[in-house]
Amino acid sequence: MPDATTLRGPRRQACLSLRAKPNPSLPAAVATALGVELPTTPCTHHRAGERGLYWLGPDEWLATAPAGAEDALQAALRSALTGHFAVTDVSGAWRSFNLAGPRAIEVLRKSSPCDFHPRAFAPGRCVQTVFAKATALIAGNADGDFDVITRTSYADYLRRWLEVAALEHPASP
Amino acid sequence: MLEIHCPYCGEPRSEEEFSYAGEAHIRRPQDPAKLDDRAWGDYLHFRSNPRGAHRELWFHAAGCRRYLNVLRDTASYHISQTHRVGESPEDV
Numbered sequence: 001m002p003d004a005t006t007l008r009g010p011r012r013q014a015c016l017s018l019r020a021k022p023n024p025s026l027p028a029a030v031a032t033a034l035g036v037e038l039p040t041t042p043c044t045h046h047r048a049g050e051r052g053l054y055w056l057g058p059d060e061w062l063a064t065a066p067a068g069a070e071d072a073l074q075a076a077l078r079s080a081l082t083g084h085f086a087v088t089d090v091s092g093a094w095r096s097f098n099l100a101g102p103r104a105i106e107v108l109r110k111s112s113p114c115d116f117h118p119r120a121f122a123p124g125r126c127v128q129t130v131f132a133k134a135t136a137l138i139a140g141n142a143d144g145d146f147d148v149i150t151r152t153s154y155a156d157y158l159r160r161w162l163e164v165a166a167l168e169h170p171a172s173p
Numbered sequence: 174m175l176e177i178h179c180p181y182c183g184e185p186r187s188e189e190e191f192s193y194a195g196e197a198h199i200r201r202p203q204d205p206a207k208l209d210d211r212a213w214g215d216y217l218h219f220r221s222n223p224r225g226a227h228r229e230l231w232f233h234a235a236g237c238r239r240y241l242n243v244l245r246d247t248a249s250y251h252i253s254q255t256h257r258v259g260e261s262p263e264d265v
Binding site: 042043056057058060113114127128129130135 | 174181182183184186187189190235236237238239
Protein backbone atom coordinates (compact mmCIF):
# COMPACT_ATOMS: atom_id res chain seq x y z
CA MET A 1 0.00 0.00 0.00
CA PRO A 2 1.83 3.10 -1.17
CA ASP A 3 -0.27 5.46 0.96
CA ALA A 4 0.04 3.40 4.14
CA THR A 5 0.90 5.12 7.37
CA THR A 6 4.06 3.63 8.80
CA LEU A 7 4.75 3.77 12.49
CA ARG A 8 8.18 3.07 13.91
CA GLY A 9 9.08 3.03 17.58
CA PRO A 10 9.25 3.39 20.47
CA ARG A 11 12.95 3.86 19.90
CA ARG A 12 15.56 4.80 22.44
CA GLN A 13 17.85 7.62 21.42
CA ALA A 14 20.62 9.54 23.09
CA CYS A 15 18.86 12.56 24.58
CA LEU A 16 20.57 15.47 26.27
CA SER A 17 18.84 18.31 28.03
CA LEU A 18 20.64 21.62 27.56
CA ARG A 19 19.81 24.58 29.76
CA ALA A 20 21.61 27.86 29.16
CA LYS A 21 20.74 31.53 28.98
CA PRO A 22 21.06 32.61 25.35
CA ASN A 23 24.25 34.58 24.82
CA PRO A 24 26.21 35.57 21.72
CA SER A 25 28.70 32.70 22.00
CA LEU A 26 26.13 29.96 22.65
CA PRO A 27 25.05 29.13 19.06
CA ALA A 28 28.61 28.69 17.83
CA ALA A 29 29.62 26.59 20.85
CA VAL A 30 26.63 24.28 20.47
CA ALA A 31 27.13 23.95 16.73
CA THR A 32 30.78 23.01 17.31
CA ALA A 33 29.93 20.37 19.91
CA LEU A 34 26.89 18.78 18.26
CA GLY A 35 27.25 19.59 14.59
CA VAL A 36 23.69 20.90 14.64
CA GLU A 37 22.71 24.55 14.44
CA LEU A 38 21.03 25.86 17.60
CA PRO A 39 17.36 26.71 16.98
CA THR A 40 16.72 30.13 18.50
CA THR A 41 13.25 30.64 16.99
CA PRO A 42 10.58 29.28 19.36
CA CYS A 43 8.97 25.98 18.35
CA THR A 44 11.55 25.01 15.74
CA HIS A 45 14.14 22.28 15.46
CA HIS A 46 17.18 21.63 13.35
CA ARG A 47 18.49 18.34 12.07
CA ALA A 48 21.85 17.23 10.77
CA GLY A 49 21.88 13.60 9.66
CA GLU A 50 20.82 11.45 12.61
CA ARG A 51 21.07 14.29 15.09
CA GLY A 52 18.37 16.71 16.12
CA LEU A 53 18.18 19.80 18.30
CA TYR A 54 14.78 20.95 19.52
CA TRP A 55 13.72 24.29 21.05
CA LEU A 56 11.84 23.54 24.27
CA GLY A 57 11.90 26.95 25.94
CA PRO A 58 13.75 30.25 25.92
CA ASP A 59 16.69 28.68 27.77
CA GLU A 60 16.09 24.98 27.15
CA TRP A 61 16.84 22.59 24.28
CA LEU A 62 16.72 18.84 23.68
CA ALA A 63 19.52 17.25 21.67
CA THR A 64 18.99 13.81 20.14
CA ALA A 65 21.37 11.39 18.48
CA PRO A 66 21.58 7.63 17.88
CA ALA A 67 21.70 5.62 21.11
CA GLY A 68 25.22 5.23 22.45
CA ALA A 69 26.37 8.74 21.58
CA GLU A 70 25.22 10.31 24.84
CA ASP A 71 28.52 10.25 26.71
CA ALA A 72 30.59 11.61 23.84
CA LEU A 73 28.08 14.36 23.11
CA GLN A 74 27.80 15.32 26.72
CA ALA A 75 31.59 15.62 26.99
CA ALA A 76 31.72 17.65 23.77
CA LEU A 77 29.05 20.05 25.02
CA ARG A 78 30.71 20.45 28.38
CA SER A 79 34.04 21.35 26.86
CA ALA A 80 32.55 23.75 24.29
CA LEU A 81 30.15 25.68 26.54
CA THR A 82 31.20 28.47 28.85
CA GLY A 83 29.46 30.30 31.67
CA HIS A 84 26.37 29.11 33.48
CA PHE A 85 24.81 26.06 31.82
CA ALA A 86 23.49 22.57 32.54
CA VAL A 87 23.83 19.49 30.36
CA THR A 88 21.98 16.40 31.54
CA ASP A 89 21.73 12.93 30.03
CA VAL A 90 17.98 12.27 29.85
CA SER A 91 18.11 9.37 27.38
CA GLY A 92 16.19 7.12 29.72
CA ALA A 93 13.33 9.59 30.00
CA TRP A 94 12.37 9.79 26.33
CA ARG A 95 11.24 7.43 23.58
CA SER A 96 10.58 8.45 20.02
CA PHE A 97 8.18 7.36 17.32
CA ASN A 98 8.25 8.14 13.65
CA LEU A 99 5.03 8.54 11.67
CA ALA A 100 5.29 8.61 7.90
CA GLY A 101 2.92 8.48 4.99
CA PRO A 102 0.52 10.88 3.31
CA ARG A 103 -2.09 10.40 6.01
CA ALA A 104 0.15 10.57 9.05
CA ILE A 105 -1.27 14.04 9.65
CA GLU A 106 -4.73 12.49 10.20
CA VAL A 107 -3.32 10.34 12.98
CA LEU A 108 -1.85 13.40 14.65
CA ARG A 109 -5.09 15.35 14.29
CA LYS A 110 -6.96 12.70 16.24
CA SER A 111 -4.54 13.00 19.10
CA SER A 112 -3.87 16.68 19.75
CA PRO A 113 -5.51 20.13 19.56
CA CYS A 114 -2.54 21.53 17.64
CA ASP A 115 -2.92 22.60 14.03
CA PHE A 116 -0.97 20.12 11.88
CA HIS A 117 -2.06 21.53 8.52
CA PRO A 118 1.05 22.04 6.36
CA ARG A 119 0.25 25.76 6.28
CA ALA A 120 0.63 25.92 10.07
CA PHE A 121 3.03 23.04 10.65
CA ALA A 122 5.88 23.44 8.20
CA PRO A 123 8.90 21.12 8.25
CA GLY A 124 11.28 22.31 10.94
CA ARG A 125 8.48 23.09 13.36
CA CYS A 126 8.25 21.31 16.71
CA VAL A 127 5.62 21.70 19.41
CA GLN A 128 5.25 20.35 22.89
CA THR A 129 1.59 19.72 23.46
CA VAL A 130 -1.06 17.46 24.89
CA PHE A 131 -1.19 14.28 22.83
CA ALA A 132 -3.71 11.49 23.35
CA LYS A 133 -4.20 12.45 27.01
CA ALA A 134 -0.43 12.28 27.44
CA THR A 135 2.12 14.89 26.43
CA ALA A 136 4.57 14.78 23.56
CA LEU A 137 7.01 16.75 21.48
CA ILE A 138 5.97 16.57 17.83
CA ALA A 139 8.36 17.58 15.10
CA GLY A 140 7.80 17.87 11.36
CA ASN A 141 10.72 16.69 9.24
CA ALA A 142 11.85 17.87 5.84
CA ASP A 143 10.63 14.75 4.02
CA GLY A 144 7.09 15.12 5.37
CA ASP A 145 7.25 12.59 8.20
CA PHE A 146 6.81 13.35 11.88
CA ASP A 147 8.73 12.46 15.02
CA VAL A 148 6.71 12.02 18.19
CA ILE A 149 8.93 12.13 21.27
CA THR A 150 7.29 11.15 24.52
CA ARG A 151 8.02 10.11 28.08
CA THR A 152 9.23 6.54 28.40
CA SER A 153 6.35 5.74 30.74
CA TYR A 154 3.86 6.74 28.03
CA ALA A 155 5.60 4.84 25.23
CA ASP A 156 3.70 1.53 25.38
CA TYR A 157 0.39 3.32 25.70
CA LEU A 158 1.12 5.69 22.84
CA ARG A 159 2.28 2.85 20.60
CA ARG A 160 -1.13 1.22 21.05
CA TRP A 161 -2.94 4.53 20.63
CA LEU A 162 -1.09 5.32 17.39
CA GLU A 163 -1.69 1.82 15.99
CA VAL A 164 -5.42 2.18 16.56
CA ALA A 165 -5.46 5.77 15.33
CA ALA A 166 -3.77 4.67 12.09
CA LEU A 167 -6.08 1.69 11.49
CA GLU A 168 -8.57 3.46 9.26
CA HIS A 169 -5.98 5.21 7.14
CA PRO A 170 -3.70 2.61 5.52
CA ALA A 171 -5.96 1.44 2.71
CA SER A 172 -8.07 4.49 1.98
CA PRO A 173 -7.15 6.69 -1.00
CA MET B 174 -12.03 26.35 25.33
CA LEU B 175 -9.77 29.36 25.54
CA GLU B 176 -6.88 30.03 23.24
CA ILE B 177 -4.04 31.51 25.21
CA HIS B 178 -1.15 33.27 23.54
CA CYS B 179 2.07 31.97 25.06
CA PRO B 180 4.61 34.81 25.12
CA TYR B 181 7.48 32.31 25.14
CA CYS B 182 6.28 30.07 22.32
CA GLY B 183 5.05 33.19 20.51
CA GLU B 184 1.76 31.68 19.38
CA PRO B 185 -1.74 30.88 20.60
CA ARG B 186 -2.20 27.45 22.15
CA SER B 187 -5.19 25.52 23.42
CA GLU B 188 -6.22 25.96 27.04
CA GLU B 189 -5.71 22.18 27.46
CA GLU B 190 -1.97 22.77 27.48
CA PHE B 191 -2.14 25.22 30.38
CA SER B 192 -2.95 25.06 34.03
CA TYR B 193 -4.24 27.95 36.08
CA ALA B 194 -1.95 29.17 38.82
CA GLY B 195 -4.02 31.79 40.62
CA GLU B 196 -3.93 35.54 40.96
CA ALA B 197 -0.71 37.22 39.80
CA HIS B 198 1.48 39.87 41.40
CA ILE B 199 0.97 38.77 45.00
CA ARG B 200 4.01 39.89 46.92
CA ARG B 201 5.37 37.71 49.67
CA PRO B 202 5.80 39.85 52.78
CA GLN B 203 9.41 40.92 53.32
CA ASP B 204 9.48 39.72 56.91
CA PRO B 205 6.74 37.12 57.59
CA ALA B 206 7.77 36.77 61.24
CA LYS B 207 6.70 40.36 61.92
CA LEU B 208 3.15 39.86 60.63
CA ASP B 209 0.19 39.19 62.87
CA ASP B 210 -2.04 36.22 62.10
CA ARG B 211 -4.60 38.31 60.24
CA ALA B 212 -2.06 39.84 57.86
CA TRP B 213 -0.40 36.46 57.22
CA GLY B 214 -3.78 34.85 56.67
CA ASP B 215 -4.70 37.59 54.20
CA TYR B 216 -1.50 36.98 52.27
CA LEU B 217 -1.93 33.20 52.25
CA HIS B 218 -5.62 32.74 51.65
CA PHE B 219 -7.42 35.88 50.47
CA ARG B 220 -7.61 36.88 46.82
CA SER B 221 -9.34 39.76 45.08
CA ASN B 222 -11.84 37.70 43.01
CA PRO B 223 -13.04 40.63 40.87
CA ARG B 224 -15.78 40.64 38.28
CA GLY B 225 -14.01 42.02 35.21
CA ALA B 226 -10.31 42.44 34.49
CA HIS B 227 -8.22 40.00 36.48
CA ARG B 228 -4.45 39.62 36.43
CA GLU B 229 -3.62 35.99 36.73
CA LEU B 230 -0.80 33.52 36.42
CA TRP B 231 -0.96 30.55 34.08
CA PHE B 232 1.49 27.72 33.58
CA HIS B 233 2.19 26.34 30.10
CA ALA B 234 2.30 22.85 31.56
CA ALA B 235 2.29 20.71 28.41
CA GLY B 236 4.26 23.22 26.37
CA CYS B 237 7.33 25.22 27.27
CA ARG B 238 6.71 24.81 31.04
CA ARG B 239 6.95 28.56 31.77
CA TYR B 240 4.72 30.71 33.89
CA LEU B 241 3.05 33.64 32.13
CA ASN B 242 0.89 36.56 33.15
CA VAL B 243 -2.59 36.77 31.68
CA LEU B 244 -5.06 39.64 31.84
CA ARG B 245 -8.47 37.98 31.60
CA ASP B 246 -11.97 39.31 32.03
CA THR B 247 -13.68 37.01 34.52
CA ALA B 248 -17.14 37.84 33.15
CA SER B 249 -16.51 37.46 29.40
CA TYR B 250 -13.39 35.25 29.61
CA HIS B 251 -11.78 37.56 27.05
CA ILE B 252 -8.00 37.54 27.37
CA SER B 253 -6.77 41.00 26.44
CA GLN B 254 -3.05 40.39 26.93
CA THR B 255 -0.43 37.92 28.02
CA HIS B 256 3.14 38.68 28.91
CA ARG B 257 6.23 37.08 30.37
CA VAL B 258 6.85 36.95 34.06
CA GLY B 259 8.88 40.00 35.01
CA GLU B 260 7.49 42.19 32.24
CA SER B 261 5.14 44.87 33.43
CA PRO B 262 1.55 44.76 32.22
CA GLU B 263 -0.13 47.77 30.72
CA ASP B 264 -2.43 49.38 33.25
CA VAL B 265 -5.92 47.98 33.37
